[in-house]
Amino acid sequence: xxxxxxxxxxxxxxxxxxxxxxxxxxxxxxxxxxxxxxxxxxxxxxxxxxxxxxxxxxxxxxxxxxxxxxxxxxxxxxxxxxxxxxxxxxxxxxxxxxxxxxxxxxxxxxxxxxxxxxxxxxxxxxxxxxxxxxxxxxxxxxxxxxxxxxxxxxxxxxxxxxxxxxxxxxxxxxxxxxxxxxxxxxxxxxxxxxxxxxxxxxxxxxxxxxxxxxxxxxxxxxxxxxxxxxxxxxxxxxxxxxxxxxxxx
Amino acid sequence: xxxxxxxxxxxxxxxxxxxxxxxxxxxxxxxxxxxxxxxxxxxxxxxxxxxxxxxxxxxxxxxxxxxxxxxxxxxxxxxxxxxxxxxxxxxxxxxxxxxxxxxxxxxxxxxxxxxxxxxxxxxxxxxxxxxxxxxxxxxxxxxxxxxxxxxxxxxxxxxxxxxxxxxxxxxxxxxxxxxxxxxxxxxxxxxxxxxxxxxxxxxxxxxxxxxxxxxxxxxxxxxxxxxxxxxxxxxxxxxxxxxxxxxxx
Numbered sequence: 001x002x003x004x005x006x007x008x009x010x011x012x013x014x015x016x017x018x019x020x021x022x023x024x025x026x027x028x029x030x031x032x033x034x035x036x037x038x039x040x041x042x043x044x045x046x047x048x049x050x051x052x053x054x055x056x057x058x059x060x061x062x063x064x065x066x067x068x069x070x071x072x073x074x075x076x077x078x079x080x081x082x083x084x085x086x087x088x089x090x091x092x093x094x095x096x097x098x099x100x101x102x103x104x105x106x107x108x109x110x111x112x113x114x115x116x117x118x119x120x121x122x123x124x125x126x127x128x129x130x131x132x133x134x135x136x137x138x139x140x141x142x143x144x145x146x147x148x149x150x151x152x153x154x155x156x157x158x159x160x161x162x163x164x165x166x167x168x169x170x171x172x173x174x175x176x177x178x179x180x181x182x183x184x185x186x187x188x189x190x191x192x193x194x195x196x197x198x199x200x201x202x203x204x205x206x207x208x209x210x211x212x213x214x215x216x217x218x219x220x221x222x223x224x225x226x227x228x229x230x231x232x233x234x235x236x237x238x239x240x241x242x243x244x245x246x247x248x249x
Numbered sequence: 250x251x252x253x254x255x256x257x258x259x260x261x262x263x264x265x266x267x268x269x270x271x272x273x274x275x276x277x278x279x280x281x282x283x284x285x286x287x288x289x290x291x292x293x294x295x296x297x298x299x300x301x302x303x304x305x306x307x308x309x310x311x312x313x314x315x316x317x318x319x320x321x322x323x324x325x326x327x328x329x330x331x332x333x334x335x336x337x338x339x340x341x342x343x344x345x346x347x348x349x350x351x352x353x354x355x356x357x358x359x360x361x362x363x364x365x366x367x368x369x370x371x372x373x374x375x376x377x378x379x380x381x382x383x384x385x386x387x388x389x390x391x392x393x394x395x396x397x398x399x400x401x402x403x404x405x406x407x408x409x410x411x412x413x414x415x416x417x418x419x420x421x422x423x424x425x426x427x428x429x430x431x432x433x434x435x436x437x438x439x440x441x442x443x444x445x446x447x448x449x450x451x452x453x454x455x456x457x458x459x460x461x462x463x464x465x466x467x468x469x470x471x472x473x474x475x476x477x478x479x480x481x482x483x484x485x486x487x488x489x490x491x492x493x494x495x496x497x498x
Contacts, residue, residue: 111360159408
């Protein structure tokens, strides 16, 4: 299991990636499994400048899945077995003229993620995700629920963009891994909630889009939802409520 | 102006509505302009049982618009001129076998609304709204932005339903009032984010849908996003940030 974790960022396996990105002048977001010197393990991501510098690190806050295997499932998410919840909070960094926040996979389903990043000034949220077509247990709800996986993915991200007036760039694992088909659907979402670009296939694919920060700044001036917030009414959101063992998410 | 405000609920004008609903055994949600004995004014709503009892009252928390008229606009939202922010918080009441929360109009655009109600146990959120096709200032962003009004309406409510595993019943003012055309779009949304029913026209219309609470309870067991929340990471959401005069919302 240790072989899946990175101890340095970039470690020896990743040096060629960092070197090539620097040669091309490309900044990027990279998700990985992190193991610290103390042995702590996080589902993590870094933001890397076009000069190959690691500008910031994020550790995934919302861990889905379970800590114990369930023999009744053909496959399942066991993130809670292999990772600890992120302890770095939500942060924003300046890169390529934009204030950029990061999150990972299940974080994108939580409205708190986008809101916390927007309140820290994010104009763009970058994230990676890895979501199967089939959710274990979905057939216990209604036969068609698995068909909603792609719509749920877009719905949460589009709402996050619209409600906070920010861009979202979402990069999906696609294809079939160990027999599990992923939904793919990498996309770029405008602050209006519009899909600017989306992957057309479930294969390897590169999508591109123009992130016009002037557009989002104009957008926020008119649809300035943030100005209408009433934090004094949100106390319940930060109180601790019953938590379960996990969820298939 | 005083004539638009209710001092009692139900006041004399509304007694026939309450009597007819009681005769038919229909519970309902009703939005109104409230003026208290002390002269305070709220954008308010009540939840009424099939026996005509007022079970609960909500006062709108997120007030859009401005306090001062802008002569450059053909029309504008001046809610901040005529109302105070609601001071009753978010609450949930038991009615017809369901835990029901209320909100009003712009509240539906805020993820905090659904989250606060869900954390208080809401299985169903009822709301009314009154949204024009044209948002003053939208043309300063991009020519097509007004075309997004209906999608933004559905997007925020569908995401609220999905992220909290609850039903939403949204009742819109439709048609043209004082020359202003409304988007209408009254709808019923399932905890999966699916539209169960939606008004087909921009005229007076009744829509119906079956609210299956067993479905939502099964749904929440599998997609138990609430169990994955990390309130310790949400501190920014309840801190006070810069607020402006208002927003066209």
